[in-house]
Amino acid sequence: MKVCVRFKQYHQAKVLMHHRKNTIRMSVKQKLKNICFLCCTVLIVLIISCNKQSAIRLKYTTGVRSILEDSKGDIWFGSYNEGVCLLHNGKLQYFTTKNGLSDNQIRNIYEDKNGIIWFECGRGLSTYNGKEMTTYKNRDYSSKHEWTLNESDLWFKGDKIEGYNKLEAYPGVYQYDGQKLSYHLFPVTPKPGDGFKYYISTPFVKAKNKTVWFGAYGAVIGYNGSSFKILDNEYLGLNVETGYLHVRSIMEDRKGNLWIGNNGMGVLKYDGKKVINFTAQNKLKKEFTKGNSLEKVFSIGEDTAGNIWFGTVASGVWRYDGNSIKNFNKDDGVESKHLWTIYKSKQGELWFGGANPSGVYWFNGSSFERKY
Numbered sequence: 001m002k003v004c005v006r007f008k009q010y011h012q013a014k015v016l017m018h019h020r021k022n023t024i025r026m027s028v029k030q031k032l033k034n035i036c037f038l039c040c041t042v043l044i045v046l047i048i049s050c051n052k053q054s055a056i057r058l059k060y061t062t063g064v065r066s067i068l069e070d071s072k073g074d075i076w077f078g079s080y081n082e083g084v085c086l087l088h089n090g091k092l093q094y095f096t097t098k099n100g101l102s103d104n105q106i107r108n109i110y111e112d113k114n115g116i117i118w119f120e121c122g123r124g125l126s127t128y129n130g131k132e133m134t135t136y137k138n139r140d141y142s143s144k145h146e147w148t149l150n151e152s153d154l155w156f157k158g159d160k161i162e163g164y165n166k167l168e169a170y171p172g173v174y175q176y177d178g179q180k181l182s183y184h185l186f187p188v189t190p191k192p193g194d195g196f197k198y199y200i201s202t203p204f205v206k207a208k209n210k211t212v213w214f215g216a217y218g219a220v221i222g223y224n225g226s227s228f229k230i231l232d233n234e235y236l237g238l239n240v241e242t243g244y245l246h247v248r249s250i251m252e253d254r255k256g257n258l259w260i261g262n263n264g265m266g267v268l269k270y271d272g273k274k275v276i277n278f279t280a281q282n283k284l285k286k287e288f289t290k291g292n293s294l295e296k297v298f299s300i301g302e303d304t305a306g307n308i309w310f311g312t313v314a315s316g317v318w319r320y321d322g323n324s325i326k327n328f329n330k331d332d333g334v335e336s337k338h339l340w341t342i343y344k345s346k347q348g349e350l351w352f353g354g355a356n357p358s359g360v361y362w363f364n365g366s367s368f369e370r371k372y
Contacts, residue, residue: 056092058085058372063336063355066203067343068109070117077372078106080340080355084119086128087372100133101126105161108203113152113178122161125174125181139174140182141167147184149225150177155212157200164199171198173214186214186221187228194218197232207252215250220260220270231260236268236275251300253308261297267310282325284318292327294318301342303350311339311352317368333368335359 058064058077066078075087083096083104096104102124110118117128118136125136139159156174159165164172172185188198195217202215211224219232233244243265251259259278260268266279279285284294292315299311310318314337316329328334336354343351351371352361360372 056090056372058358060358063338063340063358064353064360065340066106066109067341067351067353068111069345070111071115076109076117078109081105095133100135102135110154112154118154120156124159125156138181140180143182144185147223149212153177155204162196162199173200201247202250205250205252208256213250213258215247217247218245220247220250231270231275248298249300253302254306259300259308261300261310263296266295267297292316292329299339299342301344301350304348309342309350311342313338317352328368
């Protein structure tokens with residue numbers, strides 16, 4: 001009898017132990033399933049995210065010439081000859097002359113204090129009010145010599161791709177003060193043979209000392225509200241041997257230095273007192289480098305660390321950290337052979353817009369990747 005009771009107790013204990021083992025085994029399996037499910041979910045999210053990012057690719061073939069991230073967080077990309085594109089909520093919307101642009105070449109893009117987006121086209125100006133694109137036609141030519149300076153001013157080149165229209169007549173710029181667009185003449189007297197010396201070739205720059213700088217093909221002109229500063233071939237003492245100005249980009253750094261990028265003679269640096277040829281000083285002409293050079297500079301930017309970046313034609317991207325200079329080329333992911341613009345996003349990223357091939361790139365810390 002005792003043997004039967006003990007056997008029964010042993011059998012019950014064995015069954016209980018087996019049940020516990022099965023319970024533990026099932027719990028472990030369920031946890032493994034949960035972990036696998038979580039991993040798969042994360043992987044799927046990453047893949048979808050990557051696919052969405054890689055899917056945002058501009059269809060432009062002629063190059064990205066200008067960029068603006070507006071106050072709403074939308075991003076605008078101006079092309080060399082294919083209109084402008086709006087990136088909104090992950091979708092691209094394209095605008096051309098068929099949609100209200102005055103021209104398909106978008107030199108620069110700005111936003112005024114009222115949130116209106118302005119497009120400085122090869123010919124004329126256009127605006128976008130959040131709903132529609134229109135060509136801006138109103139002009140005031142009654143105050144050509146009446147210069148003023150306001151914090152929120154926007155400045156634009158002349159209406160033609162090259163030269164001046166009949167009402168402009170002489171070198172100058174358009175000023176939009178929030179109410180009207182007025183044409184003002186530069187205090188210069190063009191000489192025979194000057195050609196388009198004083199015709200605007202870069203975006204305007206508002207300096208820390210309140211001076212507004214205008215880059216023209218053969219001069220850089222500054223206006224501080226009361227007087228002008230003109231940096232031209234004569235002022236700089238340039239000649240055939242040194243090379244002449246052919247300005248394609250200007251930028252003021254955090255220290256107040258004005259950097260001037262040229263197509264031919266390289267980079268000039270102006271500290272407010274004197275101008276040095278940065279390219280020549282650092283022996284970055286082709287005769288010294290025997291390869292990529294810092295001579296044809298079309299874009300200049302400064303990153304959050306204070307490094308100065310230069311975008312060139314056929315010589316990649318250059319970075320100056322205050323001590324040394326490094327060149328990035330195709331092997332480093334710089335696919336575009338013509339870097340039209342360098343733009344700093346609201347997150348502090350530098351975006352490099354280029355052509356041949358067209359695209360927008362960013363530097364990940366070691367190399368370049370295509371972003372759009």
